[in-house]
Amino acid sequence: MKNRSLVSINDFSKEEWIKILDLANEFEKNPTQKILEDYVVATLFFEPSTRTRLSFESAASRLGAKIVGFSDSASTSVKKGESLNDTILTVSNYSDIIVMRHPREGSARFASEVAPVPIINAGDGANQHPTQTLLDLYSIRKTQGTLNNLHIAFVGDLKYGRTVHSLVAALCEFNTTFHLVSPVELKLPSYVKKHIKDKNLTYHQYTNLKDVISEVDILYMTRIQKERFSDPIDYEKVKNIYILENSMLDNSKDNLKILHPLPRVNEINEDVDTNPKAYYFQQALNGVFVRQALLTSILGVK
């Protein structure tokens, strides 16, 4: 993986995903290691993000790397009309690796073509967010002991959620049975379902959340994003359709864990937070270990 960019989850093979997860497991046991003291990590956030940027910076800091970058392009030359090409080439002079988030789809692939240093895509518009997929895989494996043969439910906005699309595609490598819960207007698009069909895996579609809770090992909740709807009336119709409450978990499997890419709005009631089956905050912490594994693998230190 040395010196290779990670733009899309498919840039790395299944075996490489597993290597990253194994290495992340080592970092979880021993997260503070000053092995990147001689490296500079650039974090270029052309649009705001809290947890992705902070977890990358936390990962780099715990490894002793220096961090340069910006969290909002308003305070940079981008505002003066600088092209992405020029920004990336300039920052490449100052750093050994670039972590970037950009509102335009395809920006990270373009950056990886022009930059002499490797690029990690931390989200390019609605397209790809591979480090989220890896931390989701890590969280699933850690809580279930395996990635193979699990029953996994995805709940909420399955149409626009990029984390859902990438994770579904990745899980198709592990003989997953999919349980897809969404309003009819937000069903998983056919180009994502194609991955499931190509592997001859089983999937079930539901509109009612209650039908699925007792069936699954992982309940992956998502937020229904207001900004995705052109008609506010359509949003009002579905915004409160799936709200998970603690009482609904009574008949769930003992090994069930609830995941959510965060931020949540109201789709998981706060009374779920203290249930040991709630895992979304640990999931966010796992993002630090997975990103430590990625930084060190790509820089060739581990």
Added chain:
Amino acid sequence: MENQPRKELVVSAIENGTVLDHIPAKSVFHVMKILDLDNIENQVLIGTNLDSKKFGKKGIIKVRDKFFKNKEVNKIAIIAPSATLIEIKKYKVTYKKQVKTPTEISGSVKCVNPNCITNHENIISKFTVIKNPDGEIKLECRYCEKMTGKKNMEFI
């Protein structure tokens, strides 16, 4: 002699130039448009809904004194992959081949995704050409990974 069908050309022959034969009848005007043939000075002869053994109905375009460049041929291959390109010099066929669909194209089509980086920065668009089992062609953007279908294809 009376019982034999009279053989004649529905669209008359040209001395020098290019013939695009076996264009699906419904794509004739689309091909005209992408090659910008409605804006040239050359003589252009068009036939459409002609009988064809291979296709049922086909279209044909003949352009006098014009030979297409590679980039233009690639465009034809995307809109009308079944087309045959015939070059004629002094009434003789000097080249005849079915157009070949490229596996990749760059710089000639605009990505359909308004939020694709190629539509916002000075970046040459690049696509992988994907051929469906039914012969229909789609372009997958190398950058944003979205598909541009034939209906939405805007040539640049």
